[in-house]
Amino acid sequence: IGEPGEIVIAGPMIVPEYWGKPAETQHAIPAGRLHTGDIGFMNDEGRFWLIDRSKDQINAAGYKVWPREVEDVLYEHEAVREAAVVGMADGYRGETVVAFVSLRPGMSADPEELVDHCRQRLAAYKYPRRIDILEELPKTASGKIMRRVLRDGGDVS
Structure with a gap:
């Protein structure tokens, strides 16, 4: 309770396998438990709170940075319409925190x-x-921000 960790789901409602992808199935659903890749915690009322995706975590000079935390701060600025934060390779820090934003019309x-x-x-x-x-x-096409494209400098391929 209160400690962040990966959300893992077990039970009859989870998908038994990724169709035609045994390696991915073994990695994501070992022993019938679905490893979601989401990091979160359970509060003392038994409710789950999502922090971010584990694959999006940034390692900046040995410190963990969750993009969503930085994005939430950017969204507090009145001019910011959209924000996405990624880690980019940095020879000194390992990764450095880089943000991409679009502004509200007229701001x-x-x-x-x-x-x-x-x-x-x-x-x-x-x-x-x-x-x-x-x-x-x-x-x-579904409206999800393409972090990989931002991280890779705009290459959509």
Whole structure:
């Protein structure tokens, strides 16, 4: 209770296998338990709270940074419409926190202003070292932000 960890689900309602993908099945559903890849915790009332996806965690100089925490701070800024935070390779820190945002119509903000906004609200190892402002963030057909595309510098292939 209260300790973050991977959400694992067991029971008759989970999918028994990934069709035609035995290796992925063995990794994600060992012994009939579905490893969701979601990190969360259970509160003292028995409710689950999601923190983020384990694969999105950023290791910045040995510190764990959850993109959603940084994104939530960016969303507090009145000009930010959308935000996505990723870890990018950094020879000094391992990974560095980088944010991509789009702005609300008719609003303005510059990257330095947004970095300062985050710096005032986050621990020193968590605030983005770079923020790129884009017209639109790349999305899948279902509207999910394509973090890989942002991390890879815009290559949609």
